[in-house]
Amino acid sequence: MKIILVALLLMVSFIPGCLETKPGNTTVNSSVTPEYPPVVDMAKSDLAKRLNISEEQIHFVKQEKKDWPDTSLGFPEAGKMYAQVVTPGFVIVLEAGGRQYEYHSDYKRVAGPKEIRK
Numbered sequence: 001m002k003i004i005l006v007a008l009l010l011m012v013s014f015i016p017g018c019l020e021t022k023p024g025n026t027t028v029n030s031s032v033t034p035e036y037p038p039v040v041d042m043a044k045s046d047l048a049k050r051l052n053i054s055e056e057q058i059h060f061v062k063q064e065k066k067d068w069p070d071t072s073l074g075f076p077e078a079g080k081m082y083a084q085v086v087t088p089g090f091v092i093v094l095e096a097g098g099r100q101y102e103y104h105s106d107y108k109r110v111a112g113p114k115e116i117r118k
Contacts, residue, residue: 037063039105043092047101047113061093061100073104075111 089106101113
């Protein structure tokens with residue numbers, strides 16, 4: 001019983017350090033999981049350069065976690081070899097000029113884009 005009580009006290013004492021309160025917003029746990037990973041910003045930057053527009057004209061639509069079967073991130077290039085290891089990452093969808101673009105990522109880089117046809 002004492003062990004459970006000590007464990008609960010430890011958990012309660014660590015929780016406030018993980019929470020950040022933003023004025024006018026709900027409390028978010030930004031110290032552990034950001035709103036979206038930095039690779040979304042990389043994808044936005046890449047798309048802005050490709051379309052010759054500002055990043056402000058690009059809208060984040062969604063991201064989904066995805067385990068890629070290899071390091072090509074789902075966009076293999078002909079003639080290249082890729083490590084055959086499960087690579088955790090994301091499918092990132094951005095919108096610009098009424099069109100949607102899909103990027104694939106791990107936690108450090110992005111690949112793509114592929115225009116999504118509706």
